[in-house]
Amino acid sequence: MSSQPLTSAPTALDLTLDGGALTAQLVDFPSVSGDEKALADAVENALRTLPHLTVDRYGNNVVARTQLGRAERVLLAGHLDTVPIADNLPSRVEGDLLWGCGTTDMKSGVAVQLRLAATLPDPNRDLTFVFYDCEEIEAARNGLGHLAAQHPDWLAADFAVLLEPSDAVVEGGCQGTLRAKVTLTGTRAHSARSWLGDNAIHQAAAVLGRLADYQPRRVEIDGLEYREGLNAVRIEGGVAGNVIPDECVVTVNFRYAPDRSEAEAAAHVREVFQGYQVEVTDSAPGALPGLAQPAAQAFLAATGGSARAKYGWTDVARFSTLGVPAVNYGPGDPNLAHKRDEHCSLSAIAECERRLREWLTAAR
Structure with missing residues (x-):
């Protein structure tokens, strides 16, 4: 597996390209977690050419905002990093498919953000565009978390869309x-x-029975x-082949x-295993969908009128802790994320951009 940058990697972004071509340009910027500076520089430089946006940067995190005095503000977020390159750069196009590291997770979503930032000087809501680093690695390095801690005012919004696939x-x-x-x-x-x-070890049978x-x-x-789930994911025990383990x-x-808080979740697990020694080692809160919000209702109507629950944890939870309802919505098949043969449909990128554009320009 190779994670070496390409010698022919681009140095600037062209926001006049269509969504698919811009995704390809983003993909050809190697940006493995922790090595996003070149891409963050290019994103910042491209956004600073747009007079309708104010642009701020903290580390390798770039935030651009309109200041139109609209009644609502919508935030669109996406991470710049990818998992290590798996001999799948540079990008290539075959028919309707764009192949390459990060095509699905999530440079196609970032391309949609950039296209909207460049071409919507007068949206029906104020917009905030957030591009952040280190999403694919440990939470302590997550750029969105750093922004929430250091510049929460940059993330203030009535509704947020994370453009994950x-x-x-x-x-x-x-x-x-x-x-x-x-x-x-x-x-x-x-x-x-x-x-x-x-x-x-024999005592574990009762725990597994519960x-x-x-x-x-x-x-x-x-x-x-x-749907909730409580499952054993690891069992450790034993000292040697001739010792009864203690x-x-x-x-x-x-x-x-x-709808559960972290404290309520921990209390529930302790209740299930009452009588045993229980130590919580890791915890992250969920995020409420907030689909009853007017902005969310309009978003649903613009994107087809249907929604499903997110099974898994994403950075929408960070917005929830800030009091911002959030959803996941982006092009790409999430099942292709992190794969050697990662790819994304060019028509899906265009369709995602079209739907978001209609939502952000429709008469209110």
Whole structure:
């Protein structure tokens, strides 16, 4: 697997290109997580040529805004980074398909953002465009998180759209996620005299039994059904082939509906495993879809009128913590993200841009 930059990589972006051609240009900027500076520079330089936008930058995060005094502000966000290159640069076009690293996740969505930023000087709502780094790696380095901490005013909005690939179907909010360790303790002994010990691994059967019997909740929010899930994802235990283990740890992952807070999710997991030692090791809140908001209703109408719940966690959760309802909506098949044969339909990019443009220019 290669992650070396191309010697022929571009140095500037041409915002007069159509969405597909602009996506190809973005793809040919290698921008593996942590190495987004060249692309962030190009995005900033291109946006600063547009007199209807004010542009700010923090690190490799670029924010551009209209200041028209509209009654509502909509934020469009996308990350600049990709996973490591898998011998899939430069980009290439075959028929209606554009191939290359980041075509789906998510430079096609970024291209749509840039096209709208360049060609909508007088939208029906004020617009904020956010381009951020380090989404594909650990949360502590996530550029959107840095902006939320250092410049939350730049992210103020009534509604947000994260242009992650969703096959151009609105995916409302996202699930929360929590991981916890359930620790079982016993007594160590020689396996030849096992009756002198208490096998901690055997105790895990009761924990697994609770998981097998667990009935996950389904909850409807803004007309979308979120399904929860509580599952064992790892079991650790054992010292040697002739020792009765005195400790076993079952790691569980709880994917929960966004009507629960992180504290409520943790309390629920502790309730399920009452009587056992439970340690929450990682947690991230979900995001409410906010589809009852007027801006969201207009967005749904412009994009086909249907939506589904987002199964998984995305950065829309960061907007939720800021009090901004958010959805996922972008071109590209999310199942192709991170694959060596990643690709995106050129017609899907154009259709996504068209729908967003209609929403942002329709008479109100």
